[in-house]
Amino acid sequence: MAHKAFSNRTTAWLLATWMIFFGEAAMASSLKLADPAELAGKWLATLSSRDDSPASQVLQDKPSNVCVIELQLKLTLGKGADCLSAWLAGEKAIGWFNEPDGIAITGNDGSKILFLSRQRDGSYKAALNPTLVITLVRQAH
Numbered sequence: 001m002a003h004k005a006f007s008n009r010t011t012a013w014l015l016a017t018w019m020i021f022f023g024e025a026a027m028a029s030s031l032k033l034a035d036p037a038e039l040a041g042k043w044l045a046t047l048s049s050r051d052d053s054p055a056s057q058v059l060q061d062k063p064s065n066v067c068v069i070e071l072q073l074k075l076t077l078g079k080g081a082d083c084l085s086a087w088l089a090g091e092k093a094i095g096w097f098n099e100p101d102g103i104a105i106t107g108n109d110g111s112k113i114l115f116l117s118r119q120r121d122g123s124y125k126a127a128l129n130p131t132l133v134i135t136l137v138r139q140a141h
Contacts, residue, residue, distance in 0.1 A: 032100065033098060033099070033100050034098050035098075036073060036075060036097075036098055037073060039071055039096075039098055039103065040071050040072060040073040041070070041071060041138065041139070042068055042069070042070050042079075042138075042139040043068070043069050043070075043071060043136045043137065043138055043139060044066065044067075044068055044069075044136070044137045044138075044139055045066070045067045045068075045069050045080065045083070045084055045134055045135070045136050046065060046066050046134070046135045046137075047064075047065050047066075047087050047128075047132060047133075047134055048065065048132070048133055048135065049131050049132060049133070050130075050131055050132075050133055064086070067080045067083035067084055068080050068139065069081065069083070069084055069136070071096050071103075075095050075096055075097055076094065076095045076096075077093055077094060077095060077096060077105070081093050081094070084105070084134075087128065087132075087134065088105075088113060088114060088128075089128075091107050091113040091114075092107055092108055093105050093106075093107065093113065093114070094106055094107055094108055094110075095110070099115075101117060101118055102115055102116050102117040102118045102124055103115075103116045103118075103124055103136070104116075114126055114128075114134070116134065116136050122137060122138035123135070123136070123137050123138070124136040124137075
C-alpha cells in the first residue's frame, strides 16, 4: 500500500512538472512578437461607445469617429496621427511598436499612451474610458 502511494505522488509530481514546462512553452509560442513589417500599413480606426458597434459608427459617416491611420515601418505614425491624437485627451500620438499581445501607441517622449489589444488577426481594440472604445482594423492593401 505504501508503494502505491509513493507511485501516485511521484506521478503527480512529474505531471505537475511536465505541465509547468510545456505550459510555458505553449504560452510563449502563442504570444509571438510580430515583425513590424507585418503590421505596417493602413488601418481603419473607429471610435465608438460600448453600446454602438464599430460598423454602425462607420455608417454614420462622421469624420470625427473614423480615421485611416498609417503605421509606418520606421515605427512612426503617418497619415491619421492627428485624428487619433484628437481622441486621446491632449496626448499627441507620434509612434507605435508591437507587443506580443497588441500594438502600443507612443507619445512625444516615446512612452506608451495607448495599448490596443489583439482581438484576432488584423483587429485590435482599446478602451479609452468606461464608455469609449477604439477599434483598429487592417485595411486591404
